[in-house]
Amino acid sequence: MSRFFLWALLLLSGSSQAAWKKVYTFERDWLVYQEAWKSFLPYVSSKHYNYHSKSLELHPQDFPKAYLAIYPKENYHLFLQGTLFKALKKGETYRLPLDSLQNKVIFTVYAENLEGLPGDFSLERDEKVVVTEKADFFSLQTRYGAPFSNFFLLSLLVIMTCLGLLFAAYPRVFASFYRYSDWIRWEVKDEVWMRRPFALPNLLVLFTLSLITSCLAYLIGFKTAQKEEFFSNADNFVTIWPSFLFIFSKLGLSFILFISRFFVYYLFTDLFKLKGLANVHYFKSLQTNLQFFTALFAILCLYSVYSGPATSIDFTYFLYLVDFYFIFRFFYFFQSFQRSFSFPRLFLFIYLVIIEGQIILFGIRELIFPTYI
Template sequence: MRFCLFVSTLLLWALGCRAQGVGPNQQFFPVHDFRNDWLVYDQTYKSYVPFIDEQHAQVNSLSFFLDAESNRRYYLLISTRQTGYLFIDAALKRRLNASEWLVLNLDSLYRAYRKPELFLTIHGSPGVEDKQVFIGHLKSAAQKEVAAAETRLSILPRRSSAYPNFFTLSLLFIAALNAYLFNFHHRAFIRFFDLTDLLSITDRDELFLVNRPLGLINLLFLLNLSFITAYLYMIVQSKNIDLFLSRALLLRGPGLFDLILTFFELSGLAFLLFVAKYVFIAVIGGLYRLEQVVNLHFFKAIQSSLIFFTAGAILVAIISANTPANATWSSTWLMVPFVSFYVLRLALLYVVIANKGVVKNLYLFSYLCIVELIPLTIGVRFAL
């Protein structure tokens, strides 16, 4: 009897809260209350721990994790009795006026950060009694929304992630593929990864490579380049650098299986783009009557990309292994070496093709601008 009375009281309380609503003018139905989700930074353990009244009553900064992806179409409601400040991913976003509600559209937050989970901190008066944080559903459309802007600064507590396991497995997979190519296609492997051959302006016209751009051996090395490209791309994504807004298109989930599926999708897309590039330069070469240099151009482009991206994958793997998992990389660190590589490759292609002495400089310059320089310029413009 007492149990039934307790359950009935609890249900009536829940229904009363739902009918009453939360937020400014009680315009929102409560979906989730963060009263039990507060975290504080513990200097002893060097990590975030759950808030305990007896131990953390005087702590001024309280934090919590927000699942922005699962709660889209809802609103985040924040109110404090005293003036405070809201930080999102350790970046100051808003001043919290005393006894006023701040309403954030979770769709706006998700579009701004392109992350499934955000880390929020409220700095102000100590304790949690004067703080109210809810996820709410709007009763009416009268409430004005506050859209959050993107930030580059991110200092987050360590969270368990499938990325380290994924990067280890994918790196082993790429290493195994290169071992296979080295053992079963040794001559081609040595040619592709020969830096001296890459920088040589004399044409070693080997039929099994240069004159068969879409032959089986070249396609295998092209597939290898596609896997390396996808590996680097996902490392960039894990560091919160969202190229071409692709996170919204390819973000399946944080699980290991989801990351593996995304890796193979990106590899397949990169492979198709490399093949499409050969078709593109073949068409443009035909227009400029440069059919005799199209295959050499494509081979040199793939050879240089293999050397650069393989070295980049090794370097990035070493840096990632020796830096904190939550460290955010600057997009400048990414753009400068890649743009420099493509500009130097453009100069190399010009010298190698001009050395054949079969084309006027004006035609060659126009040809390389269309197939190399213009795509690079457009890519840099829309990458970030």
């Protein structure tokens, strides 16, 4: 993705002594994105006239030394590979050098009042007679903290910092929470930090898990083009702060959700007379969630980078994977708790049905996959 940062937008003044020759126009090349097909289809005036976004697919190697010339008739937002690239102002002239690009690119023009095709997009070549004067270059500021480029770097750095701090300060706690062998043994080891659910190591784990959850929600919202107000408003991606606020709001909700689970466990274990289970259930819930969602976030990041920023992803199968995880976790908890405690099987089964069922219906899935709920 470094190529997105290597080229600049050239704004030419009206007094420049250069002969720009139009070499190609795009009347028949416009595309629209169809959510149902998960792909771009040719623009049809009778069907797509009122669409807010129209796209162009360009192959730079077909037009050497050419520039994409834009003469906006309205104020537009220009996207490159699905990432906000520039706010285009009506009446100004923009030229983008295609030689800086190597592979196929997709430009998308978005405006709330866009009707029909955005006017005056063409390819031009510069045939200068005398080089006398040229407007200054200015670096096109890609969206700072852009949801596809900087998102991965920032989120991974912060998550790795939290995990590194946990590993450095509490190595035994780190090893305990990331002990994947527990899935094979199906047993509960008596850990000291189980007896102190709100100790600092547990709170750090809780914060890290909440951060991973919020990053997953942000990634999925961006890649699925949700109709949620935040993702449908292009202005939220001009600066990094709205994205930060979104992630930290989800982080706060996740933190409250996870920490409140202990009180739910305590209430229901007391109701079903499952003495001593609340702390263990809380620890095992944090442990399994941290292991699963860390792996899921890593897989989704790799998959998103591989598919590219312009490609929308159908997360239905990932939702099924999350559902399978919670169902499998139910049986894992039932077998593990049954081995470690002498509770009546029926009481333990009903308790887990109620508690784990709440998560599938109203819990973390709704924070991460609101579009699919």
